[in-house]
Amino acid sequence: MNKKELRKKIIKRRDQLTGEEIKEKSRLIKEKLFSLPEYREAGKIMFFITFGTEIDTRAMVEETISSGKVALAPRPVPEKREMIPSQIIDWERDLVPGAYNIPEPGDHALRPCGVETIDLLIVPGVAFDEKGNRLGYGGGYYDRFFPLLRPRVPLVAPTFELQVVDEVPVDEWDRRVDIIITETRIIECRNRQ
Numbered sequence: 001m002n003k004k005e006l007r008k009k010i011i012k013r014r015d016q017l018t019g020e021e022i023k024e025k026s027r028l029i030k031e032k033l034f035s036l037p038e039y040r041e042a043g044k045i046m047f048f049i050t051f052g053t054e055i056d057t058r059a060m061v062e063e064t065i066s067s068g069k070v071a072l073a074p075r076p077v078p079e080k081r082e083m084i085p086s087q088i089i090d091w092e093r094d095l096v097p098g099a100y101n102i103p104e105p106g107d108h109a110l111r112p113c114g115v116e117t118i119d120l121l122i123v124p125g126v127a128f129d130e131k132g133n134r135l136g137y138g139g140g141y142y143d144r145f146f147p148l149l150r151p152r153v154p155l156v157a158p159t160f161e162l163q164v165v166d167e168v169p170v171d172e173w174d175r176r177v178d179i180i181i182t183e184t185r186i187i188e189c190r191n192r193q
Contacts, residue, residue, distance in 0.1 A: 026056040027182040041120035046072040087111040132176030132189030133168035
């Protein structure tokens with residue numbers, strides 16, 4: 001199955017989750033994320049902002065802020081297919097509908113932070129395999145962003161169990177994630193490569 005077919009199949013499967021299922025599974029995933037040493041030791045954490053039927057990152061971001069850590073969100077620059085990490089202080093006030101209708105930091109709330117200051121990156125994706133291979137949405141934003149991070153910044157992918165597949169097709173530029181968190185388990189991918 002190629003990337004396009006797999007993307008379509010998994011999104012269709014994910015779209016069948018109810019709002020209540022997404023909320024409960026997201027809560028379980030958040031608890032697992034917050035238990036990780038990688039999360040506990042991080043001062044600046046960049047999150048993706050929920051879109052459609054993805055896991056809900058709002059509670060993760062809000063709890064991260066209230067714990068005294070710095071939460072960042074991507075501000076896409078579509079003409080360059082790049083992202084600017086921007087500090088989020090208030091989910092409700094800071095985020096506005098942006099490119100592809102995905103919430104992003106608005107002009108009034110743009111607080112850029114250097115990519116080199118990020119301690120942990122919470123990565124979105126459509127599908128993952130247990131080796132950490134990731135199928136994104138096809139825009140290439142994260143593929144361009146990963147090389148800008150400091151070496152060994154952990155890439156953590158919170159996702160629903162139904163998005164974990166036997167094998168994700170990969171290209172030579174694709175970077176694996178280090179840890180996958182689902183509602184039922186934590187998959188340590190660094191030793192499976």
